[in-house]
Amino acid sequence: xxxxxxxxxxxxxxxxxxxxxxxxxxxxxxxxxxxxxxxxxxxxxxxxxxxxxxxxxxxxxxxxxxxxxxxxxxxxxxxxxxxxxxxxxxxxxxxxxxxxxxxxxxxxxxxxxxxxxxxxxxxxxxxxxxxxxxxxxxxxxxxxxxxxxxxxxxxxxxxxxxxxxxxxxxxxxxxxxxxxxxxxxxxxxxxxxxxxxxxxxxxxxxxxxxxxxxxxxxxxxxxxxxxxxxxxxxxxxxxxxxxxxxxxxxxxxxxxxxxxxxxxxxxxxxxxxxxxxxxxxxxxxxxxxxxxxxxxxxxxxxxxxxxxxxxxxxxxxxxxxxxxxxxxxxxxxxxxxxxxxxxxxxxxxxxxxxxxxxxxxxxxxxxxxxxxxxxxxxxxxxxxxxxxxxxxxxxxxxxxxxxxxxxxxxxxxxxxxxxxxxxxxxxxxxxxxxxxxxxxxxxxxxxxxxxxxxxxxxxxxxxxxxxxxxxxxxxxxxxxxxxxxxxxxxxxxxxxxxxxxxxxxxxxxxxxxxxxxxxxxxxxxxxxxxxxxxxxxxxxxxxxxxxxxxxxxxxxxxxxxxxxxxxxxxxxxxxxxxxxxxxxxxxxxxxxxxxxxxxxxxxxxxxxxxxxxxxxxxxxxxxxxxxxxxxxxxxxxxxxxxxxxxxxxxxxxxxxxxxxxx
Numbered sequence: 280x281x282x283x284x285x286x287x288x289x290x291x292x293x294x295x296x297x298x299x300x301x302x303x304x305x306x307x308x309x310x311x312x313x314x315x316x317x318x319x320x321x322x323x324x325x326x327x328x329x330x331x332x333x334x335x336x337x338x339x340x341x342x343x344x345x346x347x348x349x350x351x352x353x354x355x356x357x358x359x360x361x362x363x364x365x366x367x368x369x370x371x372x373x374x375x376x377x378x379x380x381x382x383x384x385x386x387x388x389x390x391x392x393x394x395x396x397x398x399x400x401x402x403x404x405x406x407x408x409x410x411x412x413x414x415x416x417x418x419x420x421x422x423x424x425x426x427x428x429x430x431x432x433x434x435x436x437x438x439x440x441x442x443x444x445x446x447x448x449x450x451x452x453x454x455x456x457x458x459x460x461x462x463x464x465x466x467x468x469x470x471x472x473x474x475x476x477x478x479x480x481x482x483x484x485x486x487x488x489x490x491x492x493x494x495x496x497x498x499x500x501x502x503x504x505x506x507x508x509x510x511x512x513x514x515x516x517x518x519x520x521x522x523x524x525x526x527x528x529x530x531x532x533x534x535x536x537x538x539x540x541x542x543x544x545x546x547x548x549x550x551x552x553x554x555x556x557x558x559x560x561x562x563x564x565x566x567x568x569x570x571x572x573x574x575x576x577x578x579x580x581x582x583x584x585x586x587x588x589x590x591x592x593x594x595x596x597x598x599x600x601x602x603x604x605x606x607x608x609x610x611x612x613x614x615x616x617x618x619x620x621x622x623x624x625x626x627x628x629x630x631x632x633x634x635x636x637x638x639x640x641x642x643x644x645x646x647x648x649x650x651x652x653x654x655x656x657x658x659x660x661x662x663x664x665x666x667x668x669x670x671x672x673x674x675x676x677x678x679x680x681x682x683x684x685x686x687x688x689x690x691x692x693x694x695x696x697x698x699x700x701x702x703x704x705x706x707x708x709x710x711x712x713x714x715x716x717x718x719x720x721x722x723x724x725x726x727x728x729x730x731x732x733x734x735x736x737x738x739x740x741x742x743x744x745x746x747x748x749x750x751x752x753x754x755x756x757x758x759x760x761x762x763x764x765x766x767x768x769x770x771x772x773x774x775x776x777x778x779x780x781x782x783x784x785x786x787x788x789x790x791x792x793x794x795x796x797x798x799x800x801x802x803x804x805x806x807x808x809x810x811x812x813x814x815x816x817x818x819x820x821x822x823x824x825x826x827x828x829x830x831x832x833x834x835x836x837x838x839x840x841x842x843x844x845x846x847x848x849x850x851x852x853x854x855x856x857x858x859x860x861x862x863x864x865x866x867x868x869x870x871x872x873x874x875x876x877x878x879x880x881x882x883x884x885x886x887x888x889x890x891x892x893x894x895x896x897x898x899x900x901x902x903x904x905x906x907x908x909x910x911x912x913x914x915x916x917x918x919x920x921x922x923x924x925x926x927x928x929x930x931x932x933x934x935x936x937x938x939x940x941x
Contacts, residue, residue: 286350286351286352286371287352287354287370287371288346288352288354289307289354289355289367290339290342290353290354290355290356291303291356291357292334292335292338292339292357292358293358297359297714298627298714298715298716299358299359299360299714299716300358300359302362302485303358303359303361303362305491305500306362306363306488306489307363309363309489309490310365310366310367310489311366332411332435332436332437333428333430333431333432333434333435333436333439334432334433335355335436336425336428336430336436337430337432339421339425340425340426340428343418343422346418348418349417349418349419350417350418351417351418352371352374352416352417352418353415353416353418353421354370354414354415355413355414355415355421356413357412357413359714360412360478360481361412361413361481362481362485362488362489364465364488364489365489370415370463373462373463374415374463377456377458379454379455380416380420380453380454380455381414381415381416381417381421381424381453381455381456382414382415382416382456382457383409383410383413383414383440383444383456383457383458384409384410384411384412384413384414384458384461384463385405385406385407385409385410385457385458385459385461385464385466386408386409386410386466387406387407387408388408389407389408389441390408390437391438392438392441395441395442395445396408399444399445402457402459404459404460405459405460405461406457406459406466407459408441408457409437409440409441409444409457410437410464410466411436411439411440412464412466413463413464413466414440415463416453416455420453423452423453424440424443424453424455427443444457479647479674482672482673482674482716483645483646483656483672485672486658486669486671492667492669497668497669498668498722500670501669501720501722504625505623505624505625506622506623506624506625508619508622508623510539511542511601511602511622512542512544512570512597512599512600512601512602513538513542513543513601513602513603513604513618514543514544514590514593514594514597514600514602514604514684515533515543515544515545515604516546516587516590516591516603516604516605516606517545517546517547517548517607517608518548518583518586518590518605518606518607518608519547519548519551519554519558519608520548520551520583520607520608521550521551521731522551522553522734522741523551523554523608523729523734524729524741524742524748525611525729525742525745525749526554526557526558526608527557527560528611529608529610529611530557530561530565532612532613532615533561533606533612534565535615536615536617536618537615537616537618537619540568540569540570541568541569542570543569543570544569544570544572544573544593544600545566545569545572545573546573546575546589546590546593547562547572547573547574547575548575548581548586548587548589548590549574549575549576549577550577550581550583550586551577553736554608555576555577558574562574573593575589582699583697583699583702584695584697584699584705585697587605587696587697587702587706588694588696590603590605591603591682591687591691591696592687594682594684594687595684595687595688595691595692597684598688601683601684601685602622602681602683602684603681603684603687604618604621604679604680604681604682605679605681605682606678606679607677607678607728609678609730609731610633610642610678610679610726610728610729611633611726611727611729612633612725612726613724613725613726613727614631614723614724614725614726616723617725617726618681620720620722621681621720622681624670624720626670626683626716627682627686627715627716627717628676628680628681628682628683628686628710628715628716628717628718629670629681629717629719630642630643630676630677630678630679630680630681630717630718630719630720631679631680631719631725631726632662632719632720632721632725633678633679633725633727633728634663634727634728635727635728635729636727636749637750639659639663640728641719642676642677642679642680642728643671643675643676643677643719644656644659644673644674644675645657645658645659645662645671645673645674646659646674647674647675651704651708652704653675658671662721663721665721668721669720669721669722670719670720670722671721672716672718673717673718674707674711674717675704675717676707676717676718676719677703677707678728686715690713690715691710691713691715693709696709696710729745729748729749730748730749733747733748734748738789738820739782739785739786739789740782740785740786742782743779743782743786743822743825744825746825746832747824747825747828750832761773762837762841765901765903766896766899766901766903766914767896767899767901768841768915768919768920769896769901769903769912769914769920770837770841770912770913771903771907771910771911771913772837772910772911772913773907773909773910774829774833774880774909774910774911775880775882775908775909775911776909777908777909779909780880780882780883780908780909783856783882783933784856784882784883784933786820787815787820787856787933790815790819790820792815793813793814793815793858794812794813794814794815795813796811796812796813796864797811798811802819803853809870810867810868810870812855812857812864812867813857813859814855814856814857814936815855815856816853817854817855817856818854826851826854826937827850827851827854830849830851830878830937830939831849834849834878834911834913834937835848835849837913838876838913841913842876846941847875847876847939847940849939850939850940850941851874851938851939851940852873852874852938852940853873853936853937854936854937854938855935855936856882856933856934856935856936857934857935857936858931858932858933859889859892859924859927859931859932859933859934860927860930860932861926861927861928861929865891865926865927865928866924866926866927868923869897869921869922869923870922870923871916871920872916872917872920872938873916873917873938874916874917874937874938874940875915875917875939875941876913876914876915877912877913877914877916877920877936877938877939878911878913878937879911879912879914879935879936879937880910880911880912880935880936881906881907881909881910881911881912881933882908882909882933883908883932883933884907884908885904885905885906888931888932889927889929889931890927890928890929890930891925891927891928891932892904892906892925892926892927892932893905893906893924893925894922894923894924894925895922895923895925896914896920896922897921897922897923898919898920902925906934916938916939
């Protein structure tokens with residue numbers, strides 16, 4: 280029960296402290312209501328999908344017996360799917376303006392007995408039918424309203440009140456009317472096409488009403504009820520269901536998650552034989568750091584839904600498991616404090632918002648269509664793009680989310696929360712049906728999700744081919760500010776990571792079809808190379824499209840900055856990796872390149888991998904004798920920059936060369 284001063288008594292029945300009820304209390308607190316009592320076991324049936332709710336009428340009838348003040352006004356409302364939108368003063372004013380003694384909320388639908396439709400009075404405007412989820416009236420009239428209740432707890436309160444209202448004599452005696460124009464009760468049931476949409480719309484509105492989030496203040500409740508970070512045990516479920524790029528990087532980031540390793544258990548489901556090497560390598564090097572590791576390998580032929588049910592159940596059956604952290608392999612979790620941030624929120628299920636580079640895709644849905652599939656909420660784009668920041672009640676999350684272990688042991692005892700047809704859809708559907716709220720937070724930047732749609736597995740290092748699908752790749756560096764000029768009109772800057780350099784060398788050696796270094800070369804137009812090298816062309820490993828995109832994204836900005844007025848689309852005549860060895864081809868004689876400009880990237884490290892090497896520009900008598908691994912040299916090709924490759928005296932030197940024209 281909720282009290283306001285000595286005139287208005289607000290009564291609700293809440294048998295369990297659900298997320299919906301806590302939201303109800305928050306809105307009540309905002310308008311200065313206080314809680315007096317609520318705890319009884321619910322016996323009123325499932326009144327959301329079938330007739331029920333009689334227990335509410337019985338409890339109301341019993342509670343009114345001791346009340347004597349005929350001036351007392353009673354507001355009786357549901358709580359799990361109700362929010363207050365204004366204060367008692369406005370409510371009482373609108374009630375008194377009706378000039379009736381009892382006012383019920385109204386609906387567009389008649390329920391649960393359509394045969395009573397003809398008994399309803401016709402209305403010129405607004406909703407015609409009674410809704411039992413909210414009504415207000417004077418104490419004597421409310422007592423008369425429920426006086427004849429003799430039903431069971433599982434009987435329909437809606438049907439009981441409908442029969443009272445449609446009885447003309449009782450309607451007149453009690454002085455009942457409906458809030459046809461929704462001035463007191465904004466009832467969404469029937470106002471929207473589907474019951475599911477109605478329930479979710481309440482959740483959506485709860486993100487904003489009353490003043491939960493505003494443009495002026497942002498999120499006003501996001502720092503309430505935070506959990507203290509004690510040594511909580513977390514089971515991390517890792518799910519590998521398709522070939523995915525950057526798996527090694529995934530495990531590197533997993534290691535960096537800020538949570539005691541001895542308080543983490545791992546459950547790894549790997550359906551892909553392609554990734555067994557990475558999984559086993561990670562566990563060999565780091566598995567002993569964790570409290571426990573369970574691995575499901577491809578040979579066990581378990582499907583994705585079954586693996587997710589098993590992962591949740593491992594936490595459910597472990598009384599010490601405080602949280603289950605579900606993490607798909609395609610998630611790039613860049614925020615090392617993700618677990619800390621999510622645990623602090625103290626929510627039943629909460630996901631960190633992640634997005635896909637360059638798209639509006641994310642790991643949550645803001646709304647559902649009537650048939651339970653994706654629909655875009657009004658605020659979705661603003662949330663994804665960070666114009667609205669907060670913690671949001673949403674109907675669907677996927678890919679990465681945190682679940683309370685206590686939730687699994689109480690409300691989510693059913694084993695099969697996922698099903699094979701669409702595991703994530705089934706999981707979220709089951710969560711919603713239990714009345715449990717799911718949240719997504721975009722209060723921090725957490726990371727992104729990779730595209731796996733066109734991932735190739737036919738190369739040694741398949742991640743090199745991801746520049747189109749996953750443009751924010753780890754092996755490229757874009758540093759316009761790190762620009763050196765070791766010689767006139769020669770620019771030196773970092774473009775490749777150490778991993779990229781190593782992978783490029785290994786990919787070429789794996790391919791293995793090095794040219795012989797002779798002048799006759801059928802790979803090029805005309806079949807004759809004036810200044811031959813021992814090399815492999817990018818086109819030979821089907822890397823020419825990716826290489827051009829790399830040049831456009833990472834090299835063209837340098838040329839436009841350093842050579843004003845020159846613009847290029849980075850069309851290249853030749854792009855290749857050259858190998859220099861003392862006993863094979865140690866150097867390259869002086870020459871001009873057949874290009875407008877040339878890009879030359881050092882793929883390994885002088886003094887570590889080889890001795891000697893470098894490049895000398897003869898006209899300027901300027902040499903670069905210690906090329907840095909992963910750094911590019913950019914210089915004009917024709918006419919001005921006559922140059923030679925200096926001898927490699929020991930080891931093997933590799934460079935990636937591009938002859939670029941407009």
